[in-house]
Amino acid sequence: MGILIGCIADDFTGATDLAGMLVKAGFRTVQTVGAPEGPLPAGFDAVVVALKSRTCPAEMAVRDSLAALQALRASGAEQVYFKYCSTFDSTPAGNIGPVADALLDALEAAFTVVCPAFPANGRTIYKGHLFVGDVPLDESGMRDHPLTPMRDSSLVRLMQAQTDRKVGLVAYETVRGGPRAIRNSFAALRADGVTYAVTDALTDEDLAALGAACDGLPLVTAGSGLALGLGPNFRDRLPPGATADRLPRTSGRRAVISGSCSVATRAQVARMRERHPAFRVLVSDIARGEDVVGRALAWAAERADGPVLVYATAEPEEVREAQAAYGADAAGGMVEKTLAAIARSLVAAGVGQLIVAGGETSGAVVQTLGVTALAIGPEIDPGVPWTATIDRGRTPLALALKSGNFGTEDFFLKAWDRLPE
Numbered sequence: 001m002g003i004l005i006g007c008i009a010d011d012f013t014g015a016t017d018l019a020g021m022l023v024k025a026g027f028r029t030v031q032t033v034g035a036p037e038g039p040l041p042a043g044f045d046a047v048v049v050a051l052k053s054r055t056c057p058a059e060m061a062v063r064d065s066l067a068a069l070q071a072l073r074a075s076g077a078e079q080v081y082f083k084y085c086s087t088f089d090s091t092p093a094g095n096i097g098p099v100a101d102a103l104l105d106a107l108e109a110a111f112t113v114v115c116p117a118f119p120a121n122g123r124t125i126y127k128g129h130l131f132v133g134d135v136p137l138d139e140s141g142m143r144d145h146p147l148t149p150m151r152d153s154s155l156v157r158l159m160q161a162q163t164d165r166k167v168g169l170v171a172y173e174t175v176r177g178g179p180r181a182i183r184n185s186f187a188a189l190r191a192d193g194v195t196y197a198v199t200d201a202l203t204d205e206d207l208a209a210l211g212a213a214c215d216g217l218p219l220v221t222a223g224s225g226l227a228l229g230l231g232p233n234f235r236d237r238l239p240p241g242a243t244a245d246r247l248p249r250t251s252g253r254r255a256v257i258s259g260s261c262s263v264a265t266r267a268q269v270a271r272m273r274e275r276h277p278a279f280r281v282l283v284s285d286i287a288r289g290e291d292v293v294g295r296a297l298a299w300a301a302e303r304a305d306g307p308v309l310v311y312a313t314a315e316p317e318e319v320r321e322a323q324a325a326y327g328a329d330a331a332g333g334m335v336e337k338t339l340a341a342i343a344r345s346l347v348a349a350g351v352g353q354l355i356v357a358g359g360e361t362s363g364a365v366v367q368t369l370g371v372t373a374l375a376i377g378p379e380i381d382p383g384v385p386w387t388a389t390i391d392r393g394r395t396p397l398a399l400a401l402k403s404g405n406f407g408t409e410d411f412f413l414k415a416w417d418r419l420p421e
């Protein structure tokens with residue numbers, strides 16, 4: 001039997017977020033790093049391919065997503081899930097629109113949904129506007145994101161700026177009407193030439209209704225929340241009582257690498273610094289050609305007890321200064337490369353349990369580590385499970401890839417307690 005759901009995630013934290021939700025929804029799930037080259041491991045109902053395609057040029061995002069699609073279809077995927085951020089992180093040029101257009105064309109499909117809602121983390125959609133907690137997206141911390149500052153909250157407008165196809169709305173009153181009302185609305189929108197239906201959603205019950213209405217759609221595009229609603233569509237074919245994989249036991253030193261400048265991460269870094277040694281990576285030092293990696297390693301080697309924190313996390317004003325001096329992409333790239341090199345050397349020096357904060361940062365770290373696949377374990381906070389590398393012949397490494405805005409303030413302190421003994 002082939003897999004049921006094949007997923008393409010546009011960043012690595014987003015991929016583990018979705019994989020954790022699929023596990024909750026009853027799917028036996030594995031995450032691969034990039035499109036798998038060989039056959040997929042057997043015994044899984046869902047596969048999440050993690051790409052680093054959120055902020056790269058749109059053509060590259062399309063190319064990588066289509067390669068992932070091909071691998072997923074070869075594995076028999078019956079439904080394809082394009083996962084983007086619950087804060088719709090993107091630029092006017094993409095990459096959500098161009099990737100969704102290309103996936104629809106490749107699947108010969110003419111209609112899909114746009115639903116970044118994730119109520120457990122405060123992401124709700126009403127009248128097509130995305131809210132983060134109590135405020136519209138453009139008034140949230142996402143205004144100041146280093147790579148994808150979000151300055152509008154209308155998903156219809158945001159999506160329409162990224163595609164030539166027509167974008168419409170399934171309003172909350174319809175969503176509350178349940179799956180049949182939603183399907184009727186899909187049919188009316190399609191008849192009106194709409195390709196993308198932004199869907200309102202305030203609660204997990206709304207996502208359950210939307211999930212049921214999406215039964216049979218070749219493609220869904222969403223944050224991770226919609227996955228909760230898809231389980232029942234495959235009810236008869238999922239093993240009873242599937243739960244998070246048992247992760248292999250891991251050991252070794254503990255470290256946190258943080259390249260996220262999001263509001264939640266900034267508070268988590270501040271909290272960890274009160275209790276544990278912390279090494280700050282400065283963009284200006286990297287730009288001057290200093291041996292930041294060497295210094296960080298020597299520093300960590302002298303602190304063999306307890307977890308250590310290495311971070312580039314900075315306040316919006318500091319990020320703006322670095323970007324003014326070096327350019328946003330160059331500053332981000334320098335930091336990612338440096339943090340990835342530090343992570344690789346720390347693992348080589350015996351770190352066996354690693355938390356990485358930030359989606360782009362996680363992508364850089366995981367790719368540098370040469371990881372090819374991850375098993376999904378227990379949830380630490382909504383949207384962030386522990387995972388473990390399952391690369392043949394290598395000692396498993398425990399990895400938690402934390403989305404910038406997820407997790408409680410004490411995340412970096414408490415996460416270790418959720419690891420299997």
Ligand SMILES: Nc1ncnc2c1ncn2[C@@H]1O[C@H](COP(=O)(O)OP(=O)(O)O)[C@@H](O)[C@H]1O
Nearest residue numbers: 146260262312314332335336358359360361404
């Ligand atoms: N001090 C800094 N100045 C400029 N850019 C930074 C700084 N620290 C981190 N960055 C960059 O900001 C980006 C943060 O993105 P990401 O890792 O996806 O975090 P998040 O999950 O919070 O979005 C990365 O490209 C990172 O390298």
Ligand SMILES: O=C(O)[C@@H](O)C(=O)COP(=O)(O)O
Nearest residue numbers: 013014017085086359403404
């Ligand atoms: O959907 C979400 O919010 C996350 O899964 C996600 O994609 C977060 O991205 P980063 O904030 O860049 O980690």
